[in-house]
Amino acid sequence: MEMDWIWGLVGGGLIGLGGAVYLLGNGRIMGASGILGGLIDGTERNAAVEKLAFLAGVVLLPLILQTVFAAQASTHMTSNITIIIAAGLLVGIGTRIANGCTSGHGVCGISRLSLRGIVATVFYILAGGLTLTLFRHVLGVI
């Protein structure tokens, strides 16, 4: 548990390296919601194969790491169906309306000192904190 921040820093560094490869190599901003959203609504059909290759890497590497290190990753995912569907819809609509999520606005936006990235990050962290506090400590449902 005390080592968690080191793993956080190492993992974060890898995430940043991934973003750097995508930017310097392909000239693209590594935003998970933009990559997914652009694929399914067909707004960037010309880059579809490139995006699929990216997503293949995102899915495969955690799978390989788990197999190699025999590390059973637990996600502690809630089993409340209503909450899962509501949260999924909110994340889907919100990230597309705001044009970015934790990777696009957070990692890629803040690192280029983008005002939009910083404002978005402040708002989703505040909204996340308030929602969690309300549903966990006030209503006691999550």
Place this chain on the structure above:
Amino acid sequence: MRLFLSFLAGGLFGAGLFISGMTDTTKVLGWLDVFGDWDPTLAFVMGGAIVPMFFAWRLTVGRAPLVGGSFPAPSKSEIDHRLVIGSAMFGMGWGLVGLCPGPVIASITYNGWGGLLFLVAMLAGMLAAPKFGVQLDRLATKA
């Protein structure tokens, strides 16, 4: 080359999310749980990711991407209702379950039916977003 670099970037992203513990909803919700058992890990992940990206942005100056083309245009600075309301909605969903788009994909092979259901709902939300955005714009011009 283009596809290989794309796969490499995705692999680094997925490995980073896995190693940092960001596919564990407990760690993400722990970061947002200021009044409970607060977990600062996410700040280290963000910090660790922003450092290489900061230098990457600096390297873009006066250069072109490896595969050709051009780098993304300078970011807009306009703060509008879409950015603020969209981010707030995203944050609400994030705070309910502890998943954002990257980790949803990274954990899809080991997150059970719940992860799959979240992905389907999220994709449905993404498809509904343009219509929702138009309604939002209409409200914003009235206000």
